[in-house]
Amino acid sequence: MTDNQVQQLQAAIDGSPLLSPLLERWHEIALPDAWLVAGAIAQTVWNHTFGLPLANGINDIDIVYFEANGLSEEAEADHAARIRTTFSDLPIWIDVKNEARVHLWYEAKFGYPIEPYTSTINAIATFPTTATAVGVRPHNGGLELCAPFGLSDLLGGVVRANKRQITREVYERKVDRWIKVWPELVVVSWE
DSSP states (O other): HHHHHHHHHHHHHHHTHHHHHHHGGGGGGTTTTTTTEEEHHHHHHHHHTTTTTTTTTTHHHHHHEOTTTTTOOOHHHHHHHHHHHHHTSSEEHHHHHGGGHHHHHHHHSSOOOOOOOOOOOHTTTSSSBBTTEEEEEEEETTEEEEOOTTHHHHTTTTTOOTOOOOOOOOHHHHHHHHHHOTTTTTTTOOO
């Protein structure tokens, strides 16, 4: 990742009416190894790149954390409810997931088991596309960045499958939705 790429990402996030206020109050998240991740970041960047309103097409914001000693569904739901209440001034659904417990429900939802994640960064590296496998959080007046595939696809409007964990069907469903909202995206086929 170049400094210019990080600056481009920062500019898109700083202008976002959804992401910027969340990151400004990040200390209120108060969860271990927490990151703002995935679609809301990618979609904000795409909106910025394609000259669209920065909240265009964004259905939710994903926050992930890693708490190996809090694997109950109830604990995760309590954290999610607290964060939604804390940020109730933002006009969007905030989804909160403990990556330490994903392996407990993944097979029931997607039809095949996965190994337990070892950290939030480990989980981000399995996100469905290279452009959405990204996480940010405030750090020393800037952003700490987790982008295991770099930022080129994200900033270039390229959608490419990260085949570590997803199926072709999941990838194609995402692409079908995204291309309707952001028709300028360059989609790399599953093959």
